[in-house]
Amino acid sequence: xxxxxxxxxxxxxxxxxxxxxxxxxxxxxxxxxxxxxxxxxxxxxxxxxxxxxxxxxxxxxxxxxxxxxxxxxxxxxxxxxxxxxxxxxxxxxxxxxxxxxxxxxxxxxxxxxxxxxxxxxxxxxxxxxxxxxxxxxxxxxxxxxxxxxxxxxxxxxxxxxxxxxxxxxxxxxxxxxxxxxxxxxxxxxxxxxxxxxxxxxxxxxxxxxxxxxxxxxxxxxxxxxxxxxxxxxxxxxxxxxxxxxxxxxxxxxxxxxxxxxxxxxxxxxxxxxxxxxxxxxxxxxxxxxxxxxxxxx
Amino acid sequence: xxxxxxxxxxxxxxxxxxxxxxxxxxxxxxxxxxxxxxxxxxxxxxxxxxxxxxxxxxxxxxxxxxxxxxxxxxxxxxxxxxxxxxxxxxxxxxxxxxxxxxxxxxxxxxxxxxxxxxxxxxxxxxxxxxxxxxxxxxxxxxxxxxxxxxxxxxxxxxxxxxxxxxxxxxxxxxxxxxxxxxxxxxxxxxxxxxxxxxxxxxxxxxxxxxxxxxxxxxxxxxxxxxxxxxxxxxxxxxxxxxxxxxxxxxxxxx
Amino acid sequence: xxxxxxxxxxxxxxxxxxxxxxxxxxxxxxxxxxxxxxxxxxxxxxxxxxxxxxxxxxxxxxxxxxxxxxxxxxxxxxxxxxxxxxxxxxxxxxxxxxxxxxxxxxxxxxxxxxxxxxxxxxxxxxxxxxxxxxxxxxxxxxxxxxxxxxxxxxxxxxxxxxxxxxxxxxxxxxxxxxxxxxxxxxxxxxxxxxxxxxxxxxxxxxxxxxxxxxxxxxxxxxxxxxxxxxxxxxxxxxxxxxxxxx
Numbered sequence: 078x079x080x081x082x083x084x085x086x087x088x089x090x091x092x093x094x095x096x097x098x099x100x101x102x103x104x105x106x107x108x109x110x111x112x113x114x115x116x117x118x119x120x121x122x123x124x125x126x127x128x129x130x131x132x133x134x135x136x137x138x139x140x141x142x143x144x145x146x147x148x149x150x151x152x153x154x155x156x157x158x159x160x161x162x163x164x165x166x167x168x169x170x171x172x173x174x175x176x177x178x179x180x181x182x183x184x185x186x187x188x189x190x191x192x193x194x195x196x197x198x199x200x201x202x203x204x205x206x207x208x209x210x211x212x213x214x215x216x217x218x219x220x221x222x223x224x225x226x227x228x229x230x231x232x233x234x235x236x237x238x239x240x241x242x243x244x245x246x247x248x249x250x251x252x253x254x255x256x257x258x259x260x261x262x263x264x265x266x267x268x269x270x271x272x273x274x275x276x277x278x279x280x281x282x283x284x285x286x287x288x289x290x291x292x293x294x295x296x297x298x299x300x301x302x303x304x305x306x307x308x309x310x311x312x313x314x315x316x317x318x319x320x321x322x323x324x325x326x327x328x329x330x331x332x333x334x335x336x337x338x339x340x341x342x343x344x345x346x347x348x349x350x351x352x353x354x355x356x357x358x359x360x361x362x363x364x365x366x367x368x369x370x371x372x373x374x
Numbered sequence: 375x376x377x378x379x380x381x382x383x384x385x386x387x388x389x390x391x392x393x394x395x396x397x398x399x400x401x402x403x404x405x406x407x408x409x410x411x412x413x414x415x416x417x418x419x420x421x422x423x424x425x426x427x428x429x430x431x432x433x434x435x436x437x438x439x440x441x442x443x444x445x446x447x448x449x450x451x452x453x454x455x456x457x458x459x460x461x462x463x464x465x466x467x468x469x470x471x472x473x474x475x476x477x478x479x480x481x482x483x484x485x486x487x488x489x490x491x492x493x494x495x496x497x498x499x500x501x502x503x504x505x506x507x508x509x510x511x512x513x514x515x516x517x518x519x520x521x522x523x524x525x526x527x528x529x530x531x532x533x534x535x536x537x538x539x540x541x542x543x544x545x546x547x548x549x550x551x552x553x554x555x556x557x558x559x560x561x562x563x564x565x566x567x568x569x570x571x572x573x574x575x576x577x578x579x580x581x582x583x584x585x586x587x588x589x590x591x592x593x594x595x596x597x598x599x600x601x602x603x604x605x606x607x608x609x610x611x612x613x614x615x616x617x618x619x620x621x622x623x624x625x626x627x628x
Numbered sequence: 629x630x631x632x633x634x635x636x637x638x639x640x641x642x643x644x645x646x647x648x649x650x651x652x653x654x655x656x657x658x659x660x661x662x663x664x665x666x667x668x669x670x671x672x673x674x675x676x677x678x679x680x681x682x683x684x685x686x687x688x689x690x691x692x693x694x695x696x697x698x699x700x701x702x703x704x705x706x707x708x709x710x711x712x713x714x715x716x717x718x719x720x721x722x723x724x725x726x727x728x729x730x731x732x733x734x735x736x737x738x739x740x741x742x743x744x745x746x747x748x749x750x751x752x753x754x755x756x757x758x759x760x761x762x763x764x765x766x767x768x769x770x771x772x773x774x775x776x777x778x779x780x781x782x783x784x785x786x787x788x789x790x791x792x793x794x795x796x797x798x799x800x801x802x803x804x805x806x807x808x809x810x811x812x813x814x815x816x817x818x819x820x821x822x823x824x825x826x827x828x829x830x831x832x833x834x835x836x837x838x839x840x841x842x843x844x845x846x847x848x849x850x851x852x853x854x855x856x857x858x859x860x861x862x863x864x865x866x867x868x869x870x871x872x873x874x
Contacts, residue, residue: 331597
């Protein structure tokens with residue numbers, strides 16, 4: 078069970094000097110994100126996100142089950158994240174480490190508590206049968222900023238997913254297969270994306286903090302505090318998580334919230350564009366195209 | 375409805391008779407357990423929290439000098455009594471919400487305490503929640519501050535925490551919505567709220583947690599009220615610490 | 629050193645064409661890393677890579693770009709100090725691998741009274757003295773024969789960048805331009821950029837120059853050459869661009 082590798086003294090001192098001169102190690106600006114790539118799988122509900130060298134793969138699946146007894150009208154929505162040795166050799170599969178717990182808590186607060194997925198729409202027969210939607214987040218490569226990338230991948234996968242169509246008569250529910258009827262998309266009320274900020278003490282001005290966005294793994298290891306802001310493009314704050322760490326001036330923090338809002342609007346348009354491209358690729362034409370007797374020859 | 379909006383707009387009084395910017399009754403006792411290095415007991419309204427500090431003590435490290443630990447390690451453990459809430463519920467140790475709270479408190483104090491003075495040692499904070507009525511994390515942080523002052527661990531400043539909420543529901547952008555200070559359980563369940571902890575009298579925010587939806591325009595008001603509330607909390611905590619100090623000096627003079 | 633990189637790409641278990649192996653009237657055939665001899669007559673590669681031959685020394689080996697550095701005697705590496713015990717430092721050469729030992733006396737000018745003061749996280753440029761699969765590796769920061777450091781020892785300042793093992797090998801070749809197709813460092817020097825550099829065979833390169841911006845630019849230029857497999861012309865263009873930025 079190896080310990081995490083810590084940065085050397087040279088790296089730490091060099092990083093502080095670079096920050097004092099307004100430079101980042103990979104040449105980005107302090108508020109610049111790495112290139113975001115989003116691709117979907119052949120099946121519905123599979124999303125692959127790349128943010129620099131961080132890579133996250135999410136899988137959505139749904140099955141019919143019984144609801145909780147105290148919530149008969151709500152479906153179930155669970156998000157599982159597992160940091161395995163594939164991410165980085167110091168993570169163990171069995172024992173949840175601190176970063177893993179914090180990551181799953183933030184995703185839960187952001188997506189489940191804020192009702193991004195309308196759980197009432199998952200209800201088939203109240204009290205007896207509901208859909209249980211499950212999002213499995215696999216973190217394939219860790220180069221910093223897992224929270225933002227995981228959030229984008231889960232939301233993109235949820236928008237991409239199609240659940241089988243159903244019809245209910247009385248107590249019986251028939252679930253149609255993909256051949257019988259086209260699957261239907263999930264009902265998502267809003268899209269709260271996350272933006273994470275890293276804080277470092279300023280060596281130039283006493284008492285000020287330097288704020289970086291989208292930190293790489295080395296920058297994360299050297300940071301003294303962080304805050305994650307979950308917000309949707311309509312300006313609704315879903316969660317703020319600044320769990321201790323170095324203190325930041327309240328006014329500067331409000332500025333961060335505005336930056337987060339601007340960034341989330343960009344991410345929203347990007348994801349919608351990608352989804353539209355994917356839909357066009359899948360769309361082989363409507364009924365007339367299917368009924369054509371002509372061959373490609 | 376915790377605010378009972380009809381009477382609220384008339385008299386601007388909440389259900390327990392407070393106005394929007396009033397804290398609940400906050401009392402603290404310092405050095406409650408003589409056996410511990412530092413201890414405290416804090417009540418914020420009906421939220422009652424006890425905290426004990428053990429340390430700085432030597433870490434049980436393996437042989438060989440571990441060059442990496444040039445500062446003290448802070449461990450926090452929170453145990454919530456089964457009788458603390460309305461329904462009896464025994465919360466397990468591995469509860470993710472508890473671990474998040476523990477991590478938050480440890481991380482906030484790791485920045486505040488002078489940990490570099492105690493390399494290779496551990497400071498253990500043990501928190502027991504006896505009664506919950508809202509503002510749980512805030513009460514825990516305040517209790518820890520007092521207990522660490524009692525233990526004599528050097529720190530930069532008090533870390534004072536309180537909660538702030540908003541009367542607007544999350545979807546309306548109501549300009550006349552009032553921010554509220556120090557919410558109890560009923561208000562926390564219905565209204566959007568945040569927990570904020572500041573460093574003493576300054577405006578620098580150490581902890582800020584919000585788990586409910588609110589319009590971004592409301593945030594500034596809530597944060598301002600929260601920071602102001604923290605300043606009031608600091609004044610109260612300071613009074614308690616000073617009273618204890620005066621008593622100690624009187625005792626030693628005799 | 630007429631070593632040639634053939635365009636033969638081999639995979640583990642491939643059958644080698646006997647014509648591709650060099651032959652010499654007197655010297656026996658020397659097998660380098662990546663090849664295995666199964667008596668009586670078979671030589672098979674064990675890794676995927678490029679087959680290289682040297683006619684003068686009658687040697688044949690496989691050039692491959694592995695993921696994890698395996699310590700071998702005589703290599704120069706950049707190690708990070710983690711621990712200290714009586715008379716030795718523990719330094720990490722590769723992440724998540726057992727730590728290497730570095731005796732406190734194998735520094736230039738070190739005696740029992742004056743030991744080097746290295747703290748946690750300090751970087752040293754060291755040579756591997758003992759490395760076999762049964763023991764943890766051992767390092768030294770001084771040349772055994774002369775007693776002088778010859779460039780080894782603690783590295784102060786600067787920044788360390790990660791590169792692939794193949795790139796580290798190319799940088800450490802005696803003639804990087806001809807053998808490794810690597811002109812980036814020469815070009816940067818030719819453009820007038822002043823910098824110091826130390827290459828560790830374990831995939832780390834330490835760069836120091838008089839400005840922070842310069843160090844970052846040089847380090848990233850090397851990483852780009854590595855990741856994008858730039859050819860000589862592209863490396864020249866990159867060097868010109870970097871020199872302009874500084």
